[in-house]
Amino acid sequence: MDLIKVLASLNYFPTNQIKHDVWYFSPLRNERTPSFKVCTKINRWYDHALGEGGDVINLIVRLKNITNGEALKFLKEQNLTNSFSFQKQSFMVRSQNPSFKIKKLIKIQNPALIGYLKSRKLDINEAHKYCEEIYYTFDGVKTFFGIAFRNDCDGFECRSKYFKGCLVNKNITSIFNESKTLCVFESFTDFLSYRTLKLTELKEDYVILNSTNQIKKCLPLLDNYNVIKGYMDADPSGKECSKIIKEHCNNEFQDCSNLYANYKDLNEYLMALGK
Template identity: 25%
Template sequence: MDIKTAKTIPINQLLQRLGCEVVKTSGGCQWYRSPSRIEKTPSFKLTRDANGWYDHGTGEGGNILDLAYRLHSGLPLAGKLDGQHVKEALMFIENVMGVRGSLTTPLQQSQPTSPEPHAFTLVNHAPFAVYGRGSSLTKSALYLGTRGVNAERVAPYLEDVTFVGSDGKKRYGFGLPNVSGGYEIRRYGDWAKRSVGTKDVTMFKAQREVAPWHTFYSLIDFCTFITVDKPPIGAYNYLIINSDSLVDIAIAYLDGLPAGFMIHYPHMDESGQRAYHKLVDFLTTHGWMGGDKADLYPGFKDWTEAREQQLGLTIPSVWSSRPSSSKLDQ
């Protein structure tokens, strides 16, 4: 996505994808509760054409790029964005909107808009298949093996998905269902990350009323935990934040729950740390307790990366080889 394309996206569409709702309309301008913090009274205002914004709580404002960087970084705006900040803002917008390239035409007037078509639309979903014909592992199961994941162990949480793009072409993959009825996908063949339907967080609730939460920042890290820890189904509550940009949405869901105990598996890169600390800041001010397991992967971005090195995996194509089942049980 480039700057010109990003600026054609009405800010209210970005806010809609982030789960923000219009609280009131006054003088042709839409007002929201701030997407960067928790508040009861709306202080976040859009211009009439929905191409500009102003946060009365912080005294900040600007265009969609300024907002994207503000939400992505969690840092106050300090003048004009530099090249790196613009790049980060564009990546944030692309992740939230779930598309590349041309999106929508700008609003001519500040009027309610219909939801933007999703980049990919769900056609069918089915239980995740570990084995295909002749009891051989499916390509998806083989791919998981190259990531150090035991496909049989994670199968109850995954689904096989058929979806189409705007070109009408069918595509296949596997993924996690999210709370909005969409899916976080790994596409069959190149295993690229995709979102089908609305991009959102994933939650699995424990069978018992009081259980710890385990929070992950990617599909594959969740699968690594299930492989290594081998927990019974329903033993824990799980939250999978399918993109660092979704941390505010995760906070909104948790805000309606009683305080509990949460264990985090944060990513150690800059974006991951911002998301992690933003979530922890919310939790600690709302009575939650917990900690993190970053000590499992010192020197690595995430647990999966560390485990891949431990198992001697270089992640070639899934057609070449896969680790033995004994390795995946380590």
């Protein structure tokens, strides 16, 4: 099974490519410089900072903290029909260790980004509240832009029509409104979908995982709430997150995925409504 496709299905996307080597911010830890490599020639990965590497099974075992058998089952359940092409990403490669720099953060106004939000049926006003328009460079060669959603370590989830990934550090995003109800989302597009749908007028707190492998970082927060609502994706990793939260919270957890039954996630449900 192709490692690049597996990583893409888990929302990990490359920063650059040099011949057979495709580079990522490590999915196994937080880092500022991409040091996780996939060699497409032999379909193997290697994390230079950890000194670890292996095949697809080894990676899933490491990411999910599961057995080889469970990793095989997980991979079989994944839908990898949507192939990933690195050429779709807008990065120009100049060196093995690109120098990353944020040039500016402004209010979202670029027509391409507004068009992207509209294509996802997301309310522009809600996006303005929680997101920014980011401009950044790798190696100072070319400037790229996207929709930036800040996390708790001042890193950013970045989205555009051609890119989906993390800039700087990976972490959860917590938004506090002095509520005793917490809503947990897998991605910021699901969070914005929830805000767009206006499912409640009540004041709530929010945690956005930004990746299912960040689930353990939100667990300490859960003890502060009387009600925890989960809006996870309808896939194995999303269901596993719901299971982990439920085991931690017991009766306080409400699995709200029945709202978008038969859809992959809350944003797909929103798009189907055609709002």
